[in-house]
Amino acid sequence: MQTEKIIDHIVNWLKDYATQAHVNGFVIGISGGIDSAVTSTLCALTGLDVLCVEMPIHQAPSHVSRAVEHIEQLRDRFSNVRDTRVDLTPVFEEFKTEVSLDGKDATVAMALANTRARLRMSTLYYYAGLQELLVAGTGNKVEDFGVGFYTKYGDGGVDLSPIADLMKSEVYALAKVLKIPTSIIEATPSDGLFGDARSDEDQIGASYPELEWAMKMADEGKTIDDFSGREKEVFTIYKQYNTSNKHKMEPIPVCNIPDNLM
Structure with missing residues (x-):
């Protein structure tokens, strides 16, 4: 870097x-x-x-x-x-x-x-x-x-x-x-x-180094079945947050009106 x-x-x-x-x-x-x-x-x-x-x-x-x-x-x-x-x-x-x-x-x-x-x-x-x-x-x-x-x-x-x-x-x-x-x-x-004193890791359940690893694995196309133990736990946490928070990371959905209704 x-x-x-x-x-x-x-x-x-x-x-x-x-x-x-x-x-x-x-x-x-x-x-x-x-x-x-x-x-x-x-x-x-x-x-x-x-x-x-x-x-x-x-x-x-x-x-x-x-x-x-x-x-x-x-x-x-x-x-x-x-x-x-x-x-x-x-x-x-x-x-x-x-x-x-x-x-x-x-x-x-x-x-x-x-x-x-x-x-x-x-x-x-x-x-x-x-x-x-x-x-x-x-x-x-x-x-x-x-x-x-x-x-x-x-x-x-x-x-x-x-x-x-x-x-x-x-x-x-x-x-x-x-x-x-x-x-x-x-x-x-x-x-x-x-x-209060709660940290990001307390809230998420994984540290930033762990999340960086999970993000890299997801980008490489890995799935939950590829891991076990703590790695599987961290990857699951990452995927859950990534999925549930898509509404933040993607453009606001727009309802497009069909031309035949205009």
């Missing part, structure tokens, strides 16, 4: 896209995780305006501290980086008073977790419209095209995706060259949507 050349390629792609779109730069939600840290640094390298937005909603202190550390480091390194903090906790709590919370506990918890992501998306697009910026997505290849581990119209609602063709392991490789804080590189991946 030619890490530095990949970085240059992404930075030039970002710069060209923004120039052709006639915008000032990019707005990015900073979570304290590896993906948003790498994406925001790549955007900063374009030299264009970059607005980093921290949007806590009952956030774990460790997530907040890592986000603040990254933003401070980024501002020290790049004069084109600005930041703002929008505490969405009161908005989220008010939302809960206006909707029904009836249902199974797990279902309600997931619906509210997705609501957090969608509130953040709305906030990013507010600033994007206000300051003529593009919303930069932070999803990687495994999340976006493997298991669909993101919120539809939440963190999946973006204008462009700089790292969506990179596996999670490749994102980590870029992070080291981009001088991402060690605290972020070593942190356990977590979407932070539940306000």
